[in-house]
Amino acid sequence: MTQNKLIKNSLIIIILTIIGKILAFIRDALIASKFGMSYATDIYMFSLGVVYLLTTISYGLTTTFIPIHSDFIEKKDKEERNKFVNNVTNVTTLYTTVIIVIGIVFAYFIVMIFAPGFKANPKVFSDSVYITRIMLLSLVFVSLQSVFTGVLQAHNEFFEPSAMATISNVVYIFYLVFFAKQFGIVGFAWATVLAFLAQFAINVPKYRMLGYGYRPVLDFKDESLKKLIILMIPVIISTSTAQLSLFANRFFATTIYEGAVSALDFANKLNSLVYEVFAVAISMVVYPSLSSFIAKDNKLEYKKSLIRAVNIILLIMVPAAVAMAILRVPIISIIFKRGAFDSNAVMITGSALLFYCPAMIAYGVRDLLNKAFYSIKDTKTPMVNSLIGVVINIVLNYILVRFMHVAGLTFATSISAIVTTIALIYILNRKINGLDIKSMCTTFTKILAASAFMGICIWFINNIIIRYLGDSLKTNIMIVGVSAILGGAIYLVAINMFNIKEFKDLTSMAKRKLLKARNS
Template sequence: MQDKKIIKSSFVIIVLIILGKIMAFVRDALIASKFGTTYITDIYMFSLGVVMLLTTVGYGLTTTLIPIHTENIENKSQQERNVFVSNILNISAIYTIIFVTISIILAPYVIYVFAPGFRENAEVFNNSVYILRVMFTSLFFVCIQSIITGVLQAHKEFSAPAAMAFVSNIIYVIYLISLSNKFGINGFAVATVTGFAAQFLINIPKFKELGYKYIFVINFKDENIIRLVKLMLPVIISTSIIQINLFISRYFATTIYEGAVAALDFSNKINMLVYEVFAVAISMVVYPTLSSYAAKKSNKEYKKALIRAVNVILLIMVPASIGILILREPIISIIFQRGKFDEKAVKITANALMFYTPAMVAYGVRDILYKAFYSLQDTKSPMINSFLGIIINIILSLIFVNSMQVSGLTLASATSAVITTLILIIILNKKLNGINIKYFFKVFLKVIVSALTMGFIIINVRNICFSKIGFNFKGDIISIIICFTIGVCVYFMCIYALKVDEYIYMVELIKKRLVKNKS
């Protein structure tokens, strides 16, 4: 029954995230068309990257708030819960306003230190400072939204938080279509802040529906607040690793050539597509389940749920990464190649994406493993692992950047992600006195064999399509559709033939659901 609820909740979230990603790709295509791979785009991508790095504080707040507020829901009255949530909102707002004010003042120094390539041109430097200052204001909405999202998820309300990206991307698309020619990238920075505000606002109706009302209260000595802060700091460090590593890559990219940051970010967006649609949804839903089993000390059920979640991630992410690797050029061409984003930009972005794809699988598995550690109230292991990942990424970036440029930066990030994920598996296996790691690698081997078989077929189908249809927008779309259809069929046939339990289990659940709906 618990598995059915997880799959149902995951499906709803996946649908909402897919809608958000569709709008995100429309947004990115418009950015590429309007601004191309130029310093204008580099400035925006860098500034957004700084903000996204800082939003991991909000994600850490959400992650830590969920188990604490779940206890409040079970043990405290509505009035007590209102006081607790309002207290967090007020304290967080005070610190955020102070931080944003200081950040706006120090913006020139942030650019000078972390984007050395921008300081060589006065116009580029000044534009960077202005846009970064505008973008910093969005952190206030991020902070408040993070708290409300945590409250909703503690109540197992996932729909509104999952719809946030869709709402903000609508705002971005409207601006890019109707106002970008007049107000340019500076106006888009304002639109970005508006998008973050919209993400906060769509959560309010459900928040009120659950009975929450704002109360003016500030109590820094509240024991739950102190507990929240202590647990939150290691979580923030752990969950920020993707953004930190991307920030490191952007730092090196600013020193390569004009458009390097944009190429890095465009390749990352495609690489993160499947991860953000599936892995984030599955980890979001499985986290409360793992926490529940851990609290009940149901070790057998805990390990079963953990391995099943990891294997489902592998079932999805491995073939997706291979498919994107093979079809990266036509995918990038369809999404981005128009306006100022020319064929040269496609090649640079495709080369960067080639080395990024292994990270997709590692990120997905690592998300589940992090949630496993958090459910066991171990926040230090993921934090130490994150520091190790950052060190590896910096060392490898220094080694690869001169010879491989942007591709070297993506290779460094992917290698760091794979190494740290394998280390997490080893640590968790020891911590839980065995998580049936033999079965995990058995499933991984079957998935790899199936995905490589699919990849071999896709390569041949792709070559036939290109020879018959040619390299153009229409040809790329037709080729991708044909390759996707055949690839999916081949992959699932292989998975079924190799008898991967998680796949068979999911198919049976879907069959039962369809039969129930018909009846």
């Protein structure tokens, strides 16, 4: 894939992700307004967490499916490709159905073990069990979409997979606006199942246009399926540990106070905003290219592409994390502060978000590094690294929650993410014989310096506006708007002075595009 096409695909994904995130903010604002930081919200967040923990199987499937199916596209005919895809689809659906049945049967024990704080209130506990059983039904649509999105991405079709968040959030918002008052959190659980169905359905037309159709194939002895499963297992363990860390956080949060789980999840949603919009988009597009370079034994281009992607992620994530940390209270107030979500909820969520911000940077780089390992057919290293991260996270949770409450849980997550990301960099450096860590560190230092200068300016802007206009919704909107414009301009000037290659390349390409548009 050429650099221009890579950037073009990245921009498509970023635009669709931004639309999805805007709708997600509307959804979360409605959740906060309708249910607040209450046990109803805690129950929903916990049950959704159970689903997300199990969806890591599907994520592992998509991740390992892409390079294998890419080989099928290059070397096999359409009939063989279709047979392989259908076999994976049918086997996955069968196993997912078994997991759903087991989950529904043992939902009581899932809640008892992983949400110990809910046992004190019988109503909360029984509602948690019931809603968890409803939400588990979503898994069948998640498993189907994992295969279909893998097929589409193997063909370099990114539009539909990137639009899934948009379509699901439309379903959520529709329910929250028109039916939340009547059917409450139980109805919202059913709406979640429909949202996952919609995510799957949006991929079907393009899937069929690519020449794929359903066949009743079920061959457990297929060699390609065996290869897929062998590669999947470490990826599933690796990706499930990220959800396991969140699950561990929720475990400790249920023991603090009512609304602690909600504060944790609202902070996590804001923290993952920039990461999911930019870092995930870049990783999604770069991954097939990295796999292609390795297949062609072009290690030089592999390293160049990887380092360029890491630096671009840092260019975006570092200033975003700094801005989010400084503007956390105005941002939370704008999005959530209404209805049942009061000033106390803003402060608790803000405290959690502050210590989450460093993880934003680490997650962005770590996700790309994991993809780099997967592209060289090494799924074991990210798995071991992730397991170590979970252990670090849980140990620090136990220590820090006593002194910092919810903020301690997010601080533990950030420390764990930073340690494991640094470890991945050094391991990959040894594995591919030279990743030019010195250059990466130099670039990171320059970006950090520019972001710190921007952060100081934003802090002064924030304080000046509050001092003269007081604390209100209009004031918070003004703070965020003025900080985004002036802070962005300050950062661009500062980063331009440091002469970072990736920034120069992006600005040069933008100038060429503008000149071409002007001439045409």
